Amino acid sequence: MSGHEHIPLAEQKRLRGKTIKKHNLANILTHWFNVASWLLLLPTGIAILLSPRLGIVPQLWLDTMRNLFGGTANLIKFHYSVGLAWMTVLTFNILVGFRRYFVPFARHKMLLDKDDIEWLKVKPLQMMGLARNKSLPPQDAYNAGQKLYMYVGIVGTFFIGLTGVIMTFHRYVPWPELIQWSLPVHFVSVGTVVAGVLIHVYMGAVFPEEKEAFFSMFTGKVSAWYARQHHAKWYWQKAQEEADWEDSVLAEGRALATQSEEVSGAG
Numbered sequence: 335m336s337g338h339e340h341i342p343l344a345e346q347k348r349l350r351g352k353t354i355k356k357h358n359l360a361n362i363l364t365h366w367f368n369v370a371s372w373l374l375l376l377p378t379g380i381a382i383l384l385s386p387r388l389g390i391v392p393q394l395w396l397d398t399m400r401n402l403f404g405g406t407a408n409l410i411k412f413h414y415s416v417g418l419a420w421m422t423v424l425t426f427n428i429l430v431g432f433r434r435y436f437v438p439f440a441r442h443k444m445l446l447d448k449d450d451i452e453w454l455k456v457k458p459l460q461m462m463g464l465a466r467n468k469s470l471p472p473q474d475a476y477n478a479g480q481k482l483y484m485y486v487g488i489v490g491t492f493f494i495g496l497t498g499v500i501m502t503f504h505r506y507v508p509w510p511e512l513i514q515w516s517l518p519v520h521f522v523s524v525g526t527v528v529a530g531v532l533i534h535v536y537m538g539a540v541f542p543e544e545k546e547a548f549f550s551m552f553t554g555k556v557s558a559w560y561a562r563q564h565h566a567k568w569y570w571q572k573a574q575e576e577a578d579w580e581d582s583v584l585a586e587g588r589a590l591a592t593q594s595e596e597v598s599g600a601g
Contacts, residue, residue, distance in 0.1 A: 350558075353553075355555050356555060356556050367420075367423060368424070374416045375417055376524070378413040379413055380395070382406070383517070414501075417498045421498070425495075443474060444484055448471075449478075450471075450478035450481065451478070453470055473564065474565060477565065480534075486526060487527060487530060501520065544564070
């Protein structure tokens with residue numbers, strides 16, 4: 335929570351019954367497309383990259399993957415086909431909405447400010463049972479942890495896609511060193527993103543206070559109560575926008591009423 339603000343029960347009930355839109359349909363579809371792609375890419379990639387000699391993955395898993403796809407060659411073809419489709423869709427979405435959506439989103443929603451830095455100092459301590467009496471600073475639509483995850487996801491995805499393309503089309507790459515470095519970079523990038531995903535899933539789907547964030551990826555909405563408690567900056571911004579809209583509607587209504595009276599008087 336962003337603080338220990340006392341909110342009357344009647345106001346709490348009103349806030350719990352009111353919803354605020356956080357994600358549009360394009361965001362939701364892209365998110366779950368990304369999830370589905372990872373569910374296909376990660377297990378097949380592990381079966382391709384990890385040798386039985388390493389002992390990290392059970393031999394049964396490696397054998398199951400290879401038997402399921404009829405051999406390593408087909409497993410590799412499936413992996414890079416899904417990978418190319420994944421990168422094509424993501425690249426298309428970024429290019430189409432780069433100036434209209436991505437740049438404004440990055441400028442207004444992804445940059446860390448002083449409150450975010452303080453949040454990063456306090457939140458880990460609270461999760462360990464420490465600093466419980468210290469309030470978290472107010473957060474925007476995405477908290478500092480979510481912003482950091484975005485950075486990891488964007489940078490990691492870039493290197494995963496780049497190295498994946500190099501390895502897929504290695505026959506056309508004239509620099510052997512580049513191909514050799516692509517595999518470890520690909521592996522490390524995937525591992526880094528997966529580590530971020532584990533934290534992301536825990537915070538969104540398991541951590542009780544953040545479960546509304548998880549369900550918002552289905553509905554696109556969160557309750558005003560959740561927004562006020564966890565994303566106070568964003569909540570008050572939306573509240574101000576709503577108040578401004580209501581003022582403009584009232585002003586327009588008064589103007590129309592005045593015009594109507596003038597017309598009636600003239601008649």
